Amino acid sequence: MAVATNPQTGLPDNVMVSRLDALANWCRKNSLWPMPFATACCGIELMATGASRHDLARFGAEVFRFSPRQCDLMIVAGRVVMKMLPVLQRIWQQMPEPKWCISMGACASTGGVFDTYCVVQGIDRFIPVDMYVPGCPPRPEQLIQGIIDLQDKIQREGTLSGKEFALPQRQQRKRALVELPIIGQ
């Protein structure tokens, strides 16, 4: 049976035209492999998100890998202390491009209630973060929403060669390295 020809493009009907960037983004956003950097109670919600009830596989992101070499999405779930931050940075550097980072929960994003000498006040001071998920801890629905929003972001601004990562606004730090005044000192 012959395939009909599209009169507008002159191509057969089983041929679809797209940009190569859009095709690459479509592949990337639907096969995110998360690196679970779970250090606190947010990690429990992260496990629940991957488990059967919430089933992250519906969004193509269920393949949790415990080797950063096989991952392209780091989910930082929980507070990061100053002893752990060099580990976090090394794992981030070990992940191959293209890669993204989700800061899950209040502690990873801002330090949360732990305004003490050892807790890093937001991982975005030291590594680039693409998406923030608020909550203490966030429910799995919130994390799924964050992953869906990240997928939209990848589809919207991604390029095949990863040129979007070199944009000046991507190079800027999200937050200045300014310490809050020390209370009572």
Added chain:
Amino acid sequence: MPAAPETVNAIKGRFAEAVESEFRGQTRVIAPRESLFDMLQFLRGTRGFDLLVDITCVDYLNYRDAIERFGLVYLLANVETSERITIRCFLDEPDLTVPSVTSLWAGADWMEREVWDMFGIHFEGHPDLRRILLPDEYTAFPLRKDYPLQGRGERHNFPVLRRDQS
């Protein structure tokens, strides 16, 4: 369960300078630094306090009526008789050295390392007195009261990774 009267009397008979008190069913003995190790050895060997529950420390800086700065606390238990006793020892700067009790209870190893890590109390004779929780390059003792709650920049003294560097 408080310590038995025989235990308290035995401590008083052997260490005349020990101060004993009881508060809400808990027996507390204040030991001078010179007889601290002997008293713990006596309780371990003769009175059967075979369980060292915890070693911890309190910084009494700016505390009302406090004379010495640090109060070292040993919580002991006798598993046979369910007796419990608290031994306290006050220390002041600059000499913050006490003998290690790792020879009496092997479990004191990590407890003494934690007290060293957080308060800077030096345990003489400890086999491996290193920091246990904080990184080795840390210079302060963060649970001392004169250490600021938000630290001295340890939590933000790191290189910043940008997109093009990683």
